Amino acid sequence: MSTSPATYTVVGMTCNGCVTKVTNAVTEIEGVDDVDVDVSDGTLEVFGEADDAAIRAAVAKVGYKIAD
Numbered sequence: 001m002s003t004s005p006a007t008y009t010v011v012g013m014t015c016n017g018c019v020t021k022v023t024n025a026v027t028e029i030e031g032v033d034d035v036d037v038d039v040s041d042g043t044l045e046v047f048g049e050a051d052d053a054a055i056r057a058a059v060a061k062v063g064y065k066i067a068d
């Protein structure tokens with residue numbers, strides 16, 4: 001089991017409201033143990049065994065984009 005998070009860069013987050021939306025959306029995904037979002041640089045860290053496509057879809061659903 002890996003303990004290192006999957007790391008993404010989320011484009012479009014500007015405030016703590018954005019952080020809350022992204023955090024809640026990703027937390028709901030099956031297999032996610034913990035989520036850490038940094039609004040200052042757009043970093044999203046996802047701990048657990050969640051599916052990459054599910055993470056990308058959840059972020060897009062709440063209105064943000066993951067940079068490739």
Ligand SMILES: [Cu+2]
Binds near residue numbers: 013016018019
């Ligand atoms: Cu915001």
